[in-house]
Amino acid sequence: MTTTDTGTPAATPSPPQTPLTVDDIAQWAATELEPEVWDFVCGGAGDESTLQLNRTDLANIRLVPRVLRDVAHPSTHTTLLGTPAAMPVAVAPMAYQRLIHPHGELAVARACKRAGIPFTVSALTSTPIDQLAATGATLWAQLYWFTDRARVGELLTQAEQAGCRAVVLSVDMPRMGRRLRDIRNDFTLPAGLASGADAAGLAAAGTRPGSSIARHTDTIMDAQLNWDDIEWLSRQTVLPVVLKGILDARDAALAAEFGVDAIVVSNHGGRQFDGAPSTIGALPAVLDAVADRCPVLIDSGFRSGLDILRAMALGAGGVLLGRPILYGLVGGERGVELTLSVLREELLDAMTHTGCADLRAAADLASVISEGLLPAPAALT
Numbered sequence: 001m002t003t004t005d006t007g008t009p010a011a012t013p014s015p016p017q018t019p020l021t022v023d024d025i026a027q028w029a030a031t032e033l034e035p036e037v038w039d040f041v042c043g044g045a046g047d048e049s050t051l052q053l054n055r056t057d058l059a060n061i062r063l064v065p066r067v068l069r070d071v072a073h074p075s076t077h078t079t080l081l082g083t084p085a086a087m088p089v090a091v092a093p094m095a096y097q098r099l100i101h102p103h104g105e106l107a108v109a110r111a112c113k114r115a116g117i118p119f120t121v122s123a124l125t126s127t128p129i130d131q132l133a134a135t136g137a138t139l140w141a142q143l144y145w146f147t148d149r150a151r152v153g154e155l156l157t158q159a160e161q162a163g164c165r166a167v168v169l170s171v172d173m174p175r176m177g178r179r180l181r182d183i184r185n186d187f188t189l190p191a192g193l194a195s196g197a198d199a200a201g202l203a204a205a206g207t208r209p210g211s212s213i214a215r216h217t218d219t220i221m222d223a224q225l226n227w228d229d230i231e232w233l234s235r236q237t238v239l240p241v242v243l244k245g246i247l248d249a250r251d252a253a254l255a256a257e258f259g260v261d262a263i264v265v266s267n268h269g270g271r272q273f274d275g276a277p278s279t280i281g282a283l284p285a286v287l288d289a290v291a292d293r294c295p296v297l298i299d300s301g302f303r304s305g306l307d308i309l310r311a312m313a314l315g316a317g318g319v320l321l322g323r324p325i326l327y328g329l330v331g332g333e334r335g336v337e338l339t340l341s342v343l344r345e346e347l348l349d350a351m352t353h354t355g356c357a358d359l360r361a362a363a364d365l366a367s368v369i370s371e372g373l374l375p376a377p378a379a380l381t
């Protein structure tokens with residue numbers, strides 16, 4: 001961690017040599033973070049098979065280049081939930097970013113502002129949302145369905161007052177995934193990161209099996225969340241409502257019928273249910289079910305500009321980035337900018353080589369699943 005024993009910020013580290021890929025940045029982050037923080041960030045649930053599948057399924061998608069299409073000046077610009085964005089990406093909600101760097105969410109928000117992309121603020125942010133709004137970044141506010149419904153109401157009010165453009169309800173956390181690394185480390189948060197109620201809850205998390213964060217999370221999440229609550233939520237806010245954590249085409253169809261403004265196909269980066277399909281594998285059936293009734297975003301496992309183009313080619317409306325942002329955050333705002341510039345450079349490269357002058361062209365690319373390794377995504381329905 002980049003704090004000294006006295007809690008004063010230490011000098012923000014720089015990578016040993018200019019990283020060319022997100023994997024380079026991840027390797028650097030692994031050397032900078034405390035082992036149990038690294039495990040919390042990069043780990044997944046169970047034996048991490050879903051975590052790995054997200055990567056292998058993405059890597060097995062080939063895009064067939066188009067030629068003779070004037071790609072001298074490709075544009076990565078698009079619109080995400082009605083707001084112009086310089087790239088088809090937003091930062092995914094991630095809790096407690098001051099675990100990684102003393103400037104935490106503030107550094108990420110500033111980097112997003114500079115890169116022209118939205119930042120989704122976690123319900124478990126370690127920096128107040130009004131401070132993040134002051135950066136001028138486009139903010140979306142993530143909600144968890146807390147048993148303490150007043151807390152949900154407060155988060156909605158804060159989101160509206162902070163000028164957030166959407167609320168993103170994560171629907172895949174009936175309880176915390178069984179994250180073996182955190183259990184083995186009995187992972188908990190250092191003092192000063194969690195809010196009053198969560199700090200007290202973590203301190204009182206007891207000694208039942210599981211990590212401290214899982215024991216506490218189980219006391220605050222309401223596993224009774226159901227479709228009636230989605231109707232309630234839509235009535236409570238003037239903001240567009242996005243559901244994050246959809247994998248089944250039938251749930252996607254229901255979400256569209258309930259009139260949600262967007263969905264995010266997500267398996268929480270393999271952190272919740274080990275055994276879930278990859279998100280890129282689930283995407284085609286979800287898109288069919290939604291049938292253009294709302295935008296379909298995606299996250300989990302995206303580590304390169306090529307991965308982003310793969311999702312756009314399959315019909316996603318945009319990609320949320322998780323861990324790559326936290327890896328960069330080891331280097332503060334500049335580190336997050338580095339991650340985003342690597343991804344942008346890779347996206348431009350992939351667009352140029354596939355004949356995409358803009359992202360509309362990406363939706364016309366033919367994609368091929370490497371033969372013999374996987375069923376085609378449609379066969380997963």
Ligand SMILES: Cc1cc2nc3c(=O)[nH]c(=O)nc-3n(C[C@H](O)[C@H](O)[C@H](O)COP(=O)(O)O)c2cc1C
Pocket residue numbers: 040041042092093094095122123124142170244266267268269270271299300301302320321322323324326
């Ligand atoms: C350290 C960490 C904390 C996270 N916290 C949240 C959170 O507070 N709310 C949420 O909806 N998702 C959370 N997520 C899941 C991300 O929003 C996202 O779905 C996932 O990281 C995407 O996968 P990727 O990391 O492979 O890009 C978290 C993920 C990580 C790695």
Ligand SMILES: CCCCCCC(=O)C(=O)O
Pocket residue numbers: 095124198213214216217268271
């Ligand atoms: C009390 C700590 C809860 C952290 C939950 C965030 C997270 O790890 C995730 O959503 O994934």
